[in-house]
Amino acid sequence: MLTGGPLDVLTGDYLAELTMLILARDRLKDPSLGYARTFLRQMEECLGLARERGVRIVVNAGGLNPARLAGELRKLAQRHGIAAAVAHVEGDDLLPRSTELGLPDGLLAANAYLGAFGIAACLAEGADIVVTGRVTDAALVAGPAIAHFGWTPADLDALAGAVVAGHVLECGAQATGGNYAFFREHDVTRPGFPIAELHADGSSVITKHPDTGGAVTTGTVTAQLLYETSGERYLGPDVTARLDSVRLTQEGPDRVRIDGVRGEAPPPTLKVGLNRLGGHRNEVVFVLTGLDIEAKAALVQRQLADALPPGQRPAELRWTLARTDHPDAATEETASALLRLTARDPDPAKVGRGLGKAAVELGLAGYPGFHLTAPPGPGAPYGVFTAAHVDAKAVEHTAVLPDGRRLSIPPVPVTAQPAQPPRPEETPRLPEVLPRTPTRRAPLGLVAGARSGDKGGDANLGVWARDEDGWRWLAHTLTIDLLRELLPETADLPVTRHLLPNLCAVNFVITGLLGEGVAAQHRFDPQAKALGEWLRSRHVDIPEILLDRPEILLDRPEILLDRPEILLDRPEILLDRPATPLDSPEAQL
Numbered sequence: 001m002l003t004g005g006p007l008d009v010l011t012g013d014y015l016a017e018l019t020m021l022i023l024a025r026d027r028l029k030d031p032s033l034g035y036a037r038t039f040l041r042q043m044e045e046c047l048g049l050a051r052e053r054g055v056r057i058v059v060n061a062g063g064l065n066p067a068r069l070a071g072e073l074r075k076l077a078q079r080h081g082i083a084a085a086v087a088h089v090e091g092d093d094l095l096p097r098s099t100e101l102g103l104p105d106g107l108l109a110a111n112a113y114l115g116a117f118g119i120a121a122c123l124a125e126g127a128d129i130v131v132t133g134r135v136t137d138a139a140l141v142a143g144p145a146i147a148h149f150g151w152t153p154a155d156l157d158a159l160a161g162a163v164v165a166g167h168v169l170e171c172g173a174q175a176t177g178g179n180y181a182f183f184r185e186h187d188v189t190r191p192g193f194p195i196a197e198l199h200a201d202g203s204s205v206i207t208k209h210p211d212t213g214g215a216v217t218t219g220t221v222t223a224q225l226l227y228e229t230s231g232e233r234y235l236g237p238d239v240t241a242r243l244d245s246v247r248l249t250q251e252g253p254d255r256v257r258i259d260g261v262r263g264e265a266p267p268p269t270l271k272v273g274l275n276r277l278g279g280h281r282n283e284v285v286f287v288l289t290g291l292d293i294e295a296k297a298a299l300v301q302r303q304l305a306d307a308l309p310p311g312q313r314p315a316e317l318r319w320t321l322a323r324t325d326h327p328d329a330a331t332e333e334t335a336s337a338l339l340r341l342t343a344r345d346p347d348p349a350k351v352g353r354g355l356g357k358a359a360v361e362l363g364l365a366g367y368p369g370f371h372l373t374a375p376p377g378p379g380a381p382y383g384v385f386t387a388a389h390v391d392a393k394a395v396e397h398t399a400v401l402p403d404g405r406r407l408s409i410p411p412v413p414v415t416a417q418p419a420q421p422p423r424p425e426e427t428p429r430l431p432e433v434l435p436r437t438p439t440r441r442a443p444l445g446l447v448a449g450a451r452s453g454d455k456g457g458d459a460n461l462g463v464w465a466r467d468e469d470g471w472r473w474l475a476h477t478l479t480i481d482l483l484r485e486l487l488p489e490t491a492d493l494p495v496t497r498h499l500l501p502n503l504c505a506v507n508f509v510i511t512g513l514l515g516e517g518v519a520a521q522h523r524f525d526p527q528a529k530a531l532g533e534w535l536r537s538r539h540v541d542i543p544e545i546l547l548d549r550p551e552i553l554l555d556r557p558e559i560l561l562d563r564p565e566i567l568l569d570r571p572e573i574l575l576d577r578p579a580t581p582l583d584s585p586e587a588q589l
Contacts, residue, residue: 001193002049004209008148010050011140012059013170014039017456017517020134021275021383023063024108034064035131040072047073048082051128058119058140062131064109066090067400069131085402087122089114089132091395091409094272101390108383109275112395115237115266116162117153118409119143121399125407134273136236138166141196149200153238153412160241160263161202163234168206168224168258169194174451175206175224177214179529181449181536186215203259205251216254219449219466222503226462228453230509231498232428233264235271237392238412240264244428244500260502268414269389278384278516279315279344282351284359285373286339289325293337296367297321300339303366307358314345314355320524338373342521344382351379385456385517428499434472437543444486445536447546448474452532459513459528461535464505470546471504477540478506486538487531489513489523 001010014036027034039061050057062069070088077084094101094110103110111134120143122130130143142162145151151158168175175194177186192212197205206216214220225246232244240263247260288296301319308314322338329335341359343351356376363370392411399407447470452461463478465471484491494511513531515522525531 001209002046002053002055004192004212005195007053007055007195009056009058009144011144011169012039012057012061013137013140013172014059014061015063015134015137017273017275017385017454018383020063020109020111020273021385023065024275027064028108032065032068035066035069035072036061036063039131040069040076043073043076047077047084047129048080051082051084056123056127056144057129058123058132058144059130060132060135060137060140062088062090062133064093064111064133066131066133070129070400073129073131085126085128087125087127087130087402088400089118089122089130089135089398090400091118091397092132092134094390094395101394103272103274103388103390104276107274107276110272110388112270112272112390113237114270114395114397115139115412116142116146116159117238117412118397118399120146121407121409122401123147125399125401125403125405127402136163136166137170138163138236139238141166141169141198142238145198145202148198155202156239156263156265157261158200158202158263159239161204161258161261162198163236163239163241163263164225164243164246164258164261165196165198165204165206167227167229167234168221169196171224171227173214174227175220176208176212176216177220179451180220180223181445181451181532182219186213188214190214201259202261202263203257206256206258207254216256218248218250218256219464221248221256221258222464222505223449223451223462225503226460226464226500226505226507227451228455228460229462230455230460230496230507232500235267237266237270239266244502246502248503265414266392266412268392270392270395272388272390274386274388276384276386277381278520279346279382280348280351280379281342281344281382281521282355282377282379283343283521284341284356284376286341286359287336287369287371287373288321288339288367289332289336289369293321293323293325296369297337297339299367300362300370303362304341304358307361308355312350312354314343314350316342316344318342318344322524340524343379344520348379348381353378355379382520383517384520387456428501430475430499431468431472431501433476434469434543434545437545439541440544440547441539442542442547443537444478444540444542445533446552447542448478448536450532450536452528452530452535454514454517454527454529455509456517457512457514457522459510459531461508461510461528461531462505463508463532463535464503466504468504471501473543473546474504475499475501475506480508482540483508483535486535486540 066088114135116139145162173191176191177188191214192208234241242262245262249257320340325337397409465474496509498507
């Protein structure tokens with residue numbers, strides 16, 4: 001990023017819910033730790049180059065110990081003879097005040113999500129590098145914008161625009177084709193990183209350095225806007241950004257304009273991320289090969305239940321059978337299924353050696369072909385992430401300036417009025433229904449993209465259509481009832497659907513799908529990263545007018561089977577096709 005083109009500010013988001021737990025465990029072992037040491041190693045290589053080019057650096061790599069990281073950066077700069085003014089932001093760490101604030105006992109970490117004005121204060125006072133603890137991811141972009149444009153808490157629309165730009169940038173290459181549903185449309189072998197060109201009114205253009213891989217399109221930006229959000233209101237400590245007001249425009253190759261973003265006053269409370277140990281867990285994976293997979297799975301479950309005395313049985317035993325086997329398989333691996341046993345208990349002894357011993361001793365007395373993917377381990381502690389909220393006025397948001405002065409950052413006034421009155425608090429209108437036409441059973445992902453992720457124990461799943469006709473169909477078709485049918489795991493869970501018409505998107509929040517969060521490893525995909533791709537693989541009845549498009553037909557010739565009439569109307573889909581074997585669908589047609 002430093003050598004590929006011009007930059008004013010280089011940002012980096014180092015913190016996630018799981019990262020905070022890892023840093024908390026680091027701090028338990030050594031109180032001088034608790035920050036992202038990766039960043040310090042990167043600065044060994046890049047600090048001199050950044051100062052030479054006049055690029056300021058804003059990161060949340062301070063984690064649980066931003067003051068210590070700031071000190072280490074000063075030592076690094078001195079060691080290399082580099083003049084660098086280092087500042088940091090603190091006050092997010094509420095663990096010492098947990099009793100006073102009414103937070104639960106037994107926490108490893110309790111960190112408030114601070115806003116952008118502390119970062120802005122550090123930059124306004126001449127900082128070349130600003131490190132923070134837990135701030136909102138978007139604050140890393142909004143802070144430099146506040147410092148540059150002189151915004152105040154009353155500039156809600158501008159702040160909201162910067163927050164949206166920050167949300168697009170926060171996951172790096174996810175905005176330039178990484179993790180993108182239609183990844184085959186671009187070369188994403190080595191995608192570049194996104195850049196936001198910010199303007200005084202809060203609008204921005206998302207782009208990337210020239211000659212870097214991937215792509216910046218309205219689709220890649222839409223995907224990231226839907227990532228780990230919920231409804232039309234994106235709450236933050238500085239502003240509430242209205243995602244239903246976002247407008248995206250493709251200005252040119254790898255340039256997407258974001259404008260029209262409206263802001264409202266922020267809530268009076270700050271979100272607090274709480275990390276604690278949830279207990280201990282262990283996992284044993286049995287390999288079942290060939291015939292009678294279900295019967296083999298039932299046998300080992302009965303045998304293990306008998307092998308564990310009642311007093312030594314873990315509080316939770318969860319069995320999951322993944323049918324990865326294929327009939328008449330050419331390799332042993334593809335003839336095999338995986339039966340996963342996950343055990344949890346507050347007592348480490350109940351998920352440790354005794355559980356592994358019981359599993360291994362079935363080896364000569366169990367199902368035919370018994371073996372495990374790996375010897376059982378001793379078990380390990382797992383963490384739990386939950387969120388709480390505290391009065392914003394109770395949090396001591398502090399900017400520690402390069403000269404050591406401490407500047408208190410007051411909470412923004414929640415009574416501020418948006419520049420424009422908000423729309424009525426009604427559910428956005430559904431688009432006009434697509435006219436009834438013949439349908440064809442096909443994967444949803446042929447006409448819709450998806451991006452999914454985690455928020456504690458809840459999963460977020462955003463789905464968007466690629467054009468207006470697709471949106472008219474998607475909005476009326478992909479209801480909560482259909483989602484439950486397509487993803488049976490959600491059948492008994494609370495599900496909320498939000499409409500975002502400007503993005504041609506529906507956004508689902510599935511409460512409790514991830515149990516106690518990623519660190520608890522509640523399910524096969526503990527962060528719901530691939531939940532959207534599972535949904536896109538499910539077959540639904542799709543109008544043929546959405547499927548009969550050259551970009552789909554060229555890419556998915558299998559949907560042409562039994563449809564020779566399409567070829568009469570669209571012979572161009574066979575032009576420039578490479579020679580294919582005679583038994584391929586193209587050759588048969």
